[in-house]
Amino acid sequence: MRSITPNLAFFLLGIAFLGMAGGMFETTFNNFVHDAFSLDADRRGFLEFPRELPGFLTALFAGLLFFLPETRIGAVCGLMVGAGMFGLAFCGQSWNAMLLFTIVWSIGMHLLMPISSSVGMALATGGRKGRRLGQVRGVSIASSIIGCALVWWVMRDGRTPNYRLIFIMGGTAATLAGVALMFIRMPDAHLERPKFVWNNRYWLYYVLSFLFGARKQIFITFGPWVLVKIFHQPVVIFAKLWMVAAVLGIAFQPLLGRAIDRLGERFVLMTDSVCIFLVCAGYGFAHLLHREAAALGLLYVCFVADQLLFGVNMARDTYLSKIAVRPEDVAPTLSFGITLNHAVSMSIPSLGGLMWMRYGHSSVFLGAAVIAVVMLFFTSQVRVPASAPAQG
Numbered sequence: 001m002r003s004i005t006p007n008l009a010f011f012l013l014g015i016a017f018l019g020m021a022g023g024m025f026e027t028t029f030n031n032f033v034h035d036a037f038s039l040d041a042d043r044r045g046f047l048e049f050p051r052e053l054p055g056f057l058t059a060l061f062a063g064l065l066f067f068l069p070e071t072r073i074g075a076v077c078g079l080m081v082g083a084g085m086f087g088l089a090f091c092g093q094s095w096n097a098m099l100l101f102t103i104v105w106s107i108g109m110h111l112l113m114p115i116s117s118s119v120g121m122a123l124a125t126g127g128r129k130g131r132r133l134g135q136v137r138g139v140s141i142a143s144s145i146i147g148c149a150l151v152w153w154v155m156r157d158g159r160t161p162n163y164r165l166i167f168i169m170g171g172t173a174a175t176l177a178g179v180a181l182m183f184i185r186m187p188d189a190h191l192e193r194p195k196f197v198w199n200n201r202y203w204l205y206y207v208l209s210f211l212f213g214a215r216k217q218i219f220i221t222f223g224p225w226v227l228v229k230i231f232h233q234p235v236v237i238f239a240k241l242w243m244v245a246a247v248l249g250i251a252f253q254p255l256l257g258r259a260i261d262r263l264g265e266r267f268v269l270m271t272d273s274v275c276i277f278l279v280c281a282g283y284g285f286a287h288l289l290h291r292e293a294a295a296l297g298l299l300y301v302c303f304v305a306d307q308l309l310f311g312v313n314m315a316r317d318t319y320l321s322k323i324a325v326r327p328e329d330v331a332p333t334l335s336f337g338i339t340l341n342h343a344v345s346m347s348i349p350s351l352g353g354l355m356w357m358r359y360g361h362s363s364v365f366l367g368a369a370v371i372a373v374v375m376l377f378f379t380s381q382v383r384v385p386a387s388a389p390a391q392g
Contacts, residue, residue, distance in 0.1 A: 006121065006183075006185075008123050010181065010183045010184045011071075011123060011296075013177075013180040014178070014180040014184075015139050015140050015143070016019070016139055016177075017143070017173045017180060018112070018140065018173070019140035019144040019147070020143045020170075020173040021081060021085065021137065021170040021174040021177065022111075023144030023146075023147025023148045023242055024085075024147040024151055024166050024167070024173070025085060025167075025170050026238075026242065027147075027148055027151050027239045028151060028167070028235055030225065031161065031228060031235045031238070032088075033047065034228050034229070035161065035163075037098075040353075041225060041353045041357055041361070042350075043353070045222075045351070045352050045354070046222075046349070046350050047102075047349075048221050048346065048350070049346050049349070049350060050215065050234060051102050052342050052345045053106075054110045054111070055105060055106065055338055055339070055342030056339055056343055056346055057339070062081070069186060070115050070118055070119050070122075071115075071186050073111065073115050073183075074116065074119065074181040075181040075182040076108075076178070077108040077109070077111050077115065078174050078178025078180075078181055079108070079174075079175060079178035080105070080108030080387040081108035081174035082108075082173075082174035082175035082178060083100075083101075083105075083108075083171070084102065084104035084105025084108060084171075085104075085167045085170040085171035085174060086101075086167065086168065086171035087101030087104060088101045088105070089163075089164045089166075089167035089168045089171065090164070091223060101342070106309065108174075108257060110338060111335075111385060113334075113338055114337075114338055115331075116136065117334055118331040119186070120132055121131050121133065121317070124184065127167050130257040130258070130259075130261040130314065130315075130318045131254070131261055131367070132257070133257055133317065134255070134257020134258065134260075134314065135253075135254055135257065137249070137253035137256075137311050138250050138251075138253040138254050141249035141250060141251045141253060141311075144242060145243050145247065147170065147173070148239045148240075148242040148246065149170065151166055151168035151238075151239040152236055152240065152243070154166055155235045155236045156236065161234075161235055161248040173264065175297075195261075198336075199329065199333075201323060202320065202321075202329075202333060204378065204382060205316060205319060205320045205323070205333070205337060206336075206340055207315065208316050208378060208379065209337035209340045209341045210340045210341055210343070210344055211371060212316070212341050213341025213342055213344040213348070214341075214344045214371050215276060215371055215372065216310070216376065217345035217348045217352075218348060218352060218364060218368040218371075219279070219368070221349045221352065221353075222283075222356065222361065222364050222365075223306060225361075226283055226299060227299060230361065231295070231296060241300055241303050241307075242307070245303075245308060246305045246311060248304065249307070249308055256311050257314065260314065260318055265315045265316070265319040265322075265382050265384060266379065266383070266384075269312065269375075269382060270380055271378060272312040272315075273373075273376035273379055274372075274376065275309055276306075276368075276372040276375065277369050277373065277376075279305055279309070280365045280366070280368045280369035280372060282299065282301065282302035283361075283365045284361070284365030284366060284368075285365075286302070291345060291351045305375070316337070318386065319382060319384060320337070321385045322385070323375075323384065327381070352364045355367065
């Protein structure tokens with residue numbers, strides 16, 4: 001990045017703090033709910049319904065806040081993420097309090113997703129939207145290394161996990177992110193956006209968003225749960241795995257952005273579908289390996305690969321920006337896309353939890369493999385017009 005404007009500097013600073021908070025939350029939450037509430041797979045799956053409900057309502061929230069610039073909404077999101085993590089630090093073993101503060105955290109995180117993409121693309125120059133999003137993701141992942149390192153340091157003795165300290169540190173980082181985003185001055189980011197945008201031109205984006213919701217939630221919920229419930233892995237292991245994924249992501253995410261610009265969204269999304277199928281096979285059948293060390297090694301590879309593959313989400317965003325009829329369609333359609341993928345991600349974990357309890361965890365990942373095949377078919381239909389309307 002040869003020239004960093006003040007707006008870009010504050011944006012990247014906010015993304016960095018949020019990446020740090022995200023690293024602390026994601027490496028800790030599964031072990032936290034397991035230790036505090038002794039959850040089985042079915043209850044863990046149910047927990048995703050209230051946790052993902054704010055994602056389903058993202059388009060509604062974005063519409064209600066239409067009077068605010070995207071950057072101001074981003075600041076509010078950071079403060080909500082901070083409030084949610086502070087609340088989790090002091091909720092103790094109260095199930096209702098945990099649900100409440102998890103929902104607060106979730107509202108902030110889910111509304112931030114389309115905002116970060118739309119602002120990131122608005123800060124791109126020369127039509128290099130994929131490269132800019134890759135750089136933004138790289139900053140986020142790099143900063144998550146610090147969050148994971150703090151988790152590792154706090155949990156290093158392997159004794160009673162200090163979840164409260166982790167959530168306090170994460171809440172502080174997220175609050176600082178909200179403050180940084182308040183300093184951005186982008187009048188053009190104040191778009192007159194409707195609550196929903198529906199256009200038949202975007203039908204494939206809607207389908208891909210829906211399928212991504214199913215793929216995403218299976219791995220977010222049950223990928224780590226295989227390591228927690230079946231192989232009894234502690235928080236420190238997740239911190240280490242996230243750090244490995246983050247180090248690799250520093251280089252991988254910008255390269256992914258360049259691949260989108262040079263090879264196109266279709267190639268990148270189809271490759272992602274094939275990789276997801278392989279990750280499904282690893283998660284579902286690693287336990288059949290005779291040596292536990294080999295099984296854990298395969299699961300660790302699947303976990304890291306899956307974290308890296310989540311970045312392919314940016315290819316759907318750039319695809320939308322290139323087929324959008326109007327530039328102002330992008331932000332609300334991104335929000336609507338998140339709503340669609342959460343329509344399925346709220347229900348999939350409950351179904352997956354029941355399948356796990358009845359047929360074993362392999363059945364969950366067999367179902368995910370079928371979704372990967374369906375994704376491969378639809379991603380093969382992606383076509384970007386020679387002249388992208390939204391880039392004019």
